Amino acid sequence: MTQYFRNDTPTRRPDRKECKHYYSYLGTLRADFNQRCGYCDDLDRLRIRSFTIDHFVPQNPKDFKHDIPPNFYYNLVYSC
Numbered sequence: 001m002t003q004y005f006r007n008d009t010p011t012r013r014p015d016r017k018e019c020k021h022y023y024s025y026l027g028t029l030r031a032d033f034n035q036r037c038g039y040c041d042d043l044d045r046l047r048i049r050s051f052t053i054d055h056f057v058p059q060n061p062k063d064f065k066h067d068i069p070p071n072f073y074y075n076l077v078y079s080c
């Protein structure tokens, strides 16, 4: 029997590119990630206050430059 890492793959909505501040996407990301951490798939119900938003590509990397704005939805991950 095949074991999958997660049952529900997070689904990003096409209409969510940018917002004023990335943190205003917390509820949106929570819904899009099925209330689960984008990295370890842990469910947020027992410790929702410790869940936050991670920038997949870091905002201020030391060794390379990029021009991804901090509020770019597709770089945000709901995570524990």
Ligand SMILES: [Zn+2]
Pocket (backbone or CB within 6 Å): 037, 038, 039, 040, 041, 042, 079, 080
């Ligand atoms: Zn996690």
